[in-house]
Amino acid sequence: MALSFIIPGLDEASSEKIIGILQERLSQEQEAALVLKHAHWNVAGPNFIAVHEMLDPQVDEVLAMADETAERIAALGGSPSGRPDDIVRYRTWDKFELEGRQNTLDYLRALDKYYDSFIKADRTAVAELDDLDFVSSNIIQDHVQKLEQFQWFMRSFLID
Numbered sequence: 001m002a003l004s005f006i007i008p009g010l011d012e013a014s015s016e017k018i019i020g021i022l023q024e025r026l027s028q029e030q031e032a033a034l035v036l037k038h039a040h041w042n043v044a045g046p047n048f049i050a051v052h053e054m055l056d057p058q059v060d061e062v063l064a065m066a067d068e069t070a071e072r073i074a075a076l077g078g079s080p081s082g083r084p085d086d087i088v089r090y091r092t093w094d095k096f097e098l099e100g101r102q103n104t105l106d107y108l109r110a111l112d113k114y115y116d117s118f119i120k121a122d123r124t125a126v127a128e129l130d131d132l133d134f135v136s137s138n139i140i141q142d143h144v145q146k147l148e149q150f151q152w153f154m155r156s157f158l159i160d
Helices: 012-042 048-075 084-090 104-130 134-158
Strands: none
Touching: 012 048, 012 084, 012 104, 012 134, 048 104, 048 134, 104 134
């Protein structure tokens, strides 16, 4: 990949590695916003309105995460890839499979599982970024903190 420039204190090889890590995170953040909106539109049954309204702020926050990640890629001299095909191309995580109108608890269970892999991948990225770029690592750490809070909200509905 050809970088437009390099941030002072980083070299080209490190910058390219950081951008690669961030691009994967960007793709999952973009997909997560779509998955959350899909669930928002399709939840049904008990606790419908509570879950429906809980998901919209998560969509907004995850989109803000994607914007922050994309802007960090650009600040590093890279070019963020944000097209639908890019999401699929960079996917290393399991696809969200639940379709159509389903019970709120079914969606919450599926989203909980999706968040498990999302948070785990973000934590892996943080560990990789810690040795490369503390700024990028801090950005993803902030995302993890918010994602863990969202998962807690979901899990609180699932307690019997």
